[in-house]
Amino acid sequence: MxxxxxxxxxxxxxxxxxxxxxxxxxxxxxxxxxxxxxxxxxxxxxxxxxxxINMDFITGKLSTQADKAGIMGAILGTFWLMVVVAPVTMFLGVGTAIYLELYAKKGRLQAIIQTNISNLAGVPSIVYGILGLTIFVRAMELGNIVLAGGLTMSLLVLPIVVVASQEAIRSVPQHLSEASYGMGATKWQTIKNIILPAALPGILTGAILSLSRAIGETAPLVVIGIPALLIPFPGGITDRFTVLPMQIYYWTLDSSLTAEYANLAAATIIVLLFVLLILNSAAVIIRNKFQKRF
Structure with missing residues (x-):
């Protein structure tokens, strides 16, 4: 046996x-x-x-003629879009995470909010485009300007920042905040001087992921009516604009007419990948610097 x-x-x-x-x-x-x-x-x-890819292509204006087309307007539009998205998502996302983790009472309401935030991260991006079209473009009458596009993209990536910031705050050792309270610090002083600096690397990681997604998204901008061809360069958040993914999208559609548009789309993809590489590398360096410091 x-x-x-x-x-x-x-x-x-x-x-x-x-x-x-x-x-x-x-x-x-x-x-x-x-x-x-x-x-x-x-x-x-x-x-x-x-x-x-050459200087004329990088610095030139968009054109209906493939051999004269440039993407500087799309590059500037992407830059101004990030000028809106970055502060909105960081302020609202980190603020929401601090409230849910450190101020909100644990209970049914907090659980419902937490569940909905997690579910929002999986909502298709085109739904956020419809929301942005309804609220920012039509109800607030902003039109298809940088501000409307930036607020729409902020709604799209906000759940990512909230969830990542919550995880970063949870990872801070409890004894650090307890020691701060023991020395007489208030709750806000403890959050500002102890918890946030220690959680900053994780928060920056969430910001990196959110900005990278915002730069590469197309569907919400298509819904709110961002133009395919824009000759003037955008100079602020109240100007009309286009972005690199939008230009790739429309040049890919036009590639059925002539192969030159497919080459333009491929060149723009290379530029977009290069921009993403620079942004992610810079963010990783900043994150590692803060991680060593704190």
Missing amino acids: KYVHTAQVQNKLNMRLIKNNISKIIFFLSTIFGLIMLGILIARVLIQGIDW
């Missing part, structure tokens, strides 16, 4: 090892497949667009 029991245990162990090895192989092949597809996509974009 003892031998039979030992054999059964060994068979179960062998089956677990076999399943584990099969799972490892499947996950490895999935990773390789994703990397291969990504490599093919990047290679195709580089082959199509790298020859079209």
Whole structure:
């Protein structure tokens, strides 16, 4: 009986090892497949667009003629959009996280708010575009200017900042705040001088992810009516604008007319990837600096 029991245990162990090895192989092949597809996509974009990138393309205005088209207006539009999105999401997102984690009483209402914030992170982006069209473009009569687009994109990425900031605040050791209270500090002094500095690396990580998503989104801006072709450069948050993803989208549609538009779209994708790389690298450096400091 003892031998039979030992054999059964060994068979179960062998089956677990076999399943584990099969799972490892499947996950490895999935990773390789994703990397291969990504490599093919990047290679195709580089082959199509790298020859079209020059100073005239970077600094020029948008044009209906493919050989004279530039993307400086879209670059400036993306910049002004981030001027609106960054402070709105940081202020509202971090403020909401502080309230929910440190001020709100634990109960049904707090649980409902928390659940809804988590669910909002998975809502399709086009729904936020419809919301922005209803509130900012029509009800507030802002039109399709930078401010309306920035507020719409802020609604889209706000749940990401809230959730990331909450996780960062939770990760701060409890004994730090208790020591602050023991030394006579008020709750706000403890939050400002102890909790927020310690949670800052995690908060910045959430901001990085949110801004990266905002820069790459197209659907909400299509819904609120951002133009495909804009000759004047935007100079502030009250000007009409277009952004790099919008230009990629419309040039991709026009690629059915001529191959030159496909090359323009590929060149713009390269510029957008470069902008994202710079922003993420800068944000990571800032985050690491604060992480070492605190």
